[in-house]
Amino acid sequence: MRRSALVLASLAALTSAAAISTTHAQHGETLVVWHAYGESEARGLHAAIDAYRADHPGVAIDVVGSPFGAYATKLRQAIPAGNGPDLFIDAHDRLPSYVESGLLESIDAPIEDPALCAALTLDDRTYGVPMQWKSLALFINDELANGVELATLEDIEAQRDRLPRGTFAMAWEVSNAYAAAPLFHAYGAELLDAEGHYALEGEAAERAVVRLRDLIDEGTLPDEASPTLVQDLFRAGRAMTAVSGPWLAPSLPEDLSWSVRPLPVVEATGRDMQPFSTVEAAMIARGTAHREAAVALATYLGSVEGSILRAQRGGHIIANAEAWGDPRMANEDRLRGFYEAARAARPMPTHRLMAATFLPAERAIRRVLRRDASASDALIEGRNRFLDETRDPPPVQNPTYALIGVGLLGLFVALYTGRRLSDPELRAALVRSRTAYAWTAHAVIAVGLLVVLPLLVGAVTSFFADAPDTTGERVSHYVGVAHYIDILTARGGDLFGHGSFYLVLLVTVLWTAVNLVGHLGLGISLALVLNRPSMRLRGFYRVLLVLPWAVPSYVTALAWRGMFHRQLGAVNALLALFDVEPVSFFAHFATAFSANVATNVWLGFPFMMVVTLGALTSIPTDVYEAAAVDGAGLRDRFFRITLPLLLPALLPAVLMGAVWTFNMFNVVFLVSAGEPDGSTEILVSEAYRWAFTRGHQTGYAAAYAVLIFGILVLLSRLTARANAAAAR
Helix, strand or coil: CHHHHHHHHHHHHHHHHHCHHHHHHHHCCEEEEEECCCHHHHHHHHHHHHHHHHHCCCCEEEEEECCHHHHHHHHHHHCCCCCCCCEEEEEHHHHHHHHHCCCEECECCCCCCHHHHHHCEECCEECCEEEEEEECEEEEEHHHHCCCCCCEHHHHHHCHHHCCCCCEEEECCCCCHHHHHHHHHHCCCCCECCCCCECCCCHHHHHHHHHHHHHHHCCCCCCCCCHHHHHHHHHCCCEEEEEECHHHHHHCCCCCCEEEECCCEECCCCEECCCEEEEEEEEEECCCCCHHHHHHHHHHHCCHHHHHHHHHHHCCCECCHHHHCCHHHCCCHHHHHHHHHHHHCEECCCCCCHHHHHHHHHHHHHHHHCCCCCHHHHHHHHHHHHHHHCCCCCCCCCCHHHHHHHHHHHHHHHHHHHHHHCCHHHHHHHHHCHHHHHHHHHHHHHHHHHHHHHHHHHHHHCCEEEEECCCCCEEEEECCCHHHHHHHCHHHCCCCCCCCHHHHHHHHHHHHHHHHHHHHHHHHHHHHHHCCCCCCCHHHHHHHHHHHHHCCHHHHHHHHHHHCCCCCCHHHHHHHHCCCCCCCHHHCHHHHHHHHHHHHHHHHHHHHHHHHHHHHCCCCHHHHHHHHHCCCCHHHHHHHHHHHHHHHHHHHHHHHHHHHHHCCHHHHHHHHCCCCCCCCCCHHHHHHHHHHCCCCCHHHHHHHHHHHHHHHHHHHHHHHHHHHHHHC
């Protein structure tokens, strides 16, 4: 009996930890925790929560991980609907948007550290328990540094000439405004001032951005550095130092000897390079039914015991100062280095416009680095773009006329439907087709829910804008066709000026046309070659040439972007064999556009090749034999026989290819990223910018989407007519 009882007790303990629903039924309380951690950090969080479970057997905890990119959106959708977490972990710089959206409940937990308290306090209310710091830090390759003191930026710069060929003194993504901010701070410049005004201009900012350009020109920094390039250079021992955050550490090989410390001083100014820091906190979701239990769990996660578990099991840069004095943390030198770097940083401002500063600042920085404009002109243009992108939404409009219009349209549809149904022949036909309707009903419902309904929701969204109400929460209000007027009038500026709808439309049309020519030319040519009966290994070549189409487009796009890199790309390596100077492909419209086209043609030609191969098999061989007897050459046979007979099959493929290319977001976003200065953006990527990187102006982006849909409908109709004419 005792043995049976022991077995049953063990099973019950395992069940209580794994089956949350059973525990909830027994104890009446289940806490749902959301996070966006990677594998390593998630391991530390689970270790702390497991310890909490052991001390609180009456509380079940469901831990849910989510990809970082979709994390905030999921929270905004789930919490108001009552399907969100009780507690979630996120960075403090999102507090304003979360509070405006009514997603958070304040807590009474006192925070002793002034910096942490300021980061998590809004309008005299505290909105989380601090868990860990994160900021940029200086990674040092101990072998390459060879014991040299690297206290200043100038110290690092001085090591450039003694390093092995192809090795950089510092790997640093200076074209990214967040990563470059420490140098701006060292020169006394700011991205956003305390009143929420764009501040990256003036003499201090100009001196800083020119210094960045000089560091690249002299070879201290790699050109066109990206997060991936910074990681790869430091991992491979080709960078003595790197400016990055704790997220770089898990990717470093075990045999690499490295250390970490705060960013250095700039000797020219005598100031520290202060990066932005973020404070990750456990926050309580509004409307939770288990507020007290959620606060208790959040408090434990931020306590000494919870912090040490998270640090030792998951590498968290814990925010609890008392925990750092515990003997168990004595040997955590690298974590302590990250902690000291974060303590020396300045917390990211929680102003609602902070996020909107980064894209205009990055565009300005890149223009200076490419020498497209003077520092003064580029920074002033960055300010003007910030003002344009953050201007107040259109005023509220009276929806009466819109409602009257919708009502009249509904009445017209009802009258028309009633008139049609009054026809006895139509009613009889409907009765005869009942079986057919039953078979197709599921398809109609699926298309309606997955295609038609989202289109309608998007169209309706384009008539609304978001703005804070008197309580500070963001609410939608009806603005009529104001978004369409703004788009079609280029927001009051030059109709063909930078970023206007018409200029982006011209680029999109050019992008679509050039790609279609490439797809068709390469696809048809290869299909004609592979269709020759005398060719050996035709099956092998067909499989080989279809591979670009089979590989996910984002993988191909990232690979091609790397090949076009100025210093480390394969394309410039090939040009160097012919003594051609390296090309900065993303510094000029023509070369950046060509890089995008090359990538997309590589992705798209297999589709046209496969369609052409299928169509070629349907052409009778005796037609070619008769033409040969009549003396027709290869050229005449192609243009008088092959091409006319291919057109009926190719035109639908061309229509599909045009639609795909018109909306080919992945290539433009991942290869050129719109560079230089947004000139290679197409309509769909421009809509994305308005939706996600320019203040989350979803209504404005939805209006862009509606216009794109209208253009594609028109293109489809024109192509259908051309197809019908060809068939005749």
